[in-house]
Amino acid sequence: MSGDATAMINAKNQENPVMVYSKTYCPYCSEVKSLFGRLNVPAKVVELDNLADGDAIQAGLQTITGRRTVPQVFIAGKHVGGCDGEQSGEGEHCADTSLARCLASCTCQLSLQLVPFN
């Protein structure tokens, strides 16, 4: 399933300007979802623990991102990280700064793509 999972993830990331792979009970995921809510950015959220093939999708995410935790966030098809600011060197804690900055740098692309989002 791993090849199928990565293909499915890549397709979803292309279809949806903001993709969040999440688990319903995960506090880091809640922080990311609430951040997008505060920024009024509609994000497509996949709750892996609600899916029969959630484990396979998580394995596919690990192949793509090198990380085995949720959340994993993709903006305009690009992996931007989890809840923390690891990738921007900000260390543990949720990511108003790093995600918000990334969103700001993607504004033009997102505003074009978000119009038909559901």
Ligand SMILES: N[C@@H](CCC(=O)N[C@@H](CS)C(=O)NCC(=O)O)C(=O)O
């Ligand atoms: N530093 C990570 C922590 C994320 C994390 O620890 N997530 C937990 C769920 S709350 C996780 O994915 N655990 C492994 C798993 O559920 O398979 C982040 O901020 O994104």
